[in-house]
Amino acid sequence: MSLQQRREELIKLLRQFADHGGHRVTVVFDGYAAKHKPEGSVPVQGIEVVFSERGKTADDVIERRVAEANRGLRIQVVTSDNVERGTVEAMGAESVSAQLFEAELETVLRDLAGTIRKHSRRRRMGGERDHWIQESDGV
Numbered sequence: 001m002s003l004q005q006r007r008e009e010l011i012k013l014l015r016q017f018a019d020h021g022g023h024r025v026t027v028v029f030d031g032y033a034a035k036h037k038p039e040g041s042v043p044v045q046g047i048e049v050v051f052s053e054r055g056k057t058a059d060d061v062i063e064r065r066v067a068e069a070n071r072g073l074r075i076q077v078v079t080s081d082n083v084e085r086g087t088v089e090a091m092g093a094e095s096v097s098a099q100l101f102e103a104e105l106e107t108v109l110r111d112l113a114g115t116i117r118k119h120s121r122r123r124r125m126g127g128e129r130d131h132w133i134q135e136s137d138g139v
Contacts, residue, residue: 011044017105018046020112026050030058059084066093
């Protein structure tokens with residue numbers, strides 16, 4: 001799988017996470033050594049996708065955004081870089097390792113799948129029940 005495909009898969013999962021939990025999600029990709037921004041850097045509904053500028057790291061972008069954010073806003077940074085976690089926490093953000101966030105994401109997506117199955121089952125049952133009631137009403 002190409003880097004672009006892995007990015008797209010991550011964005012897809014984060015969009016589901018955002019939609020289900022009502023979270024505002026920004027994903028920052030590192031463009032430090034890129035000669036140009038990767039293709040597909042178009043806006044994605046429900047997710048803000050950001051590529052750092054050439055010569056800047058994703059960490060630079062994250063730190064700037066945390067520093068500029070409203071202090072009353074709850075910000076959670078997902079990174080397994082312990083130095084970066086310490087930096088953003090010192091700036092007032094919360095942080096979680098990528099491993100712990102992945103476990104949370106799996107739980108959220110499993111709950112979402114259960115909700116969809118439950119809703120789909122109700123629609124099938126409701127449709128049959130409504131049909132039965134309509135036939136019974138006519139008798």
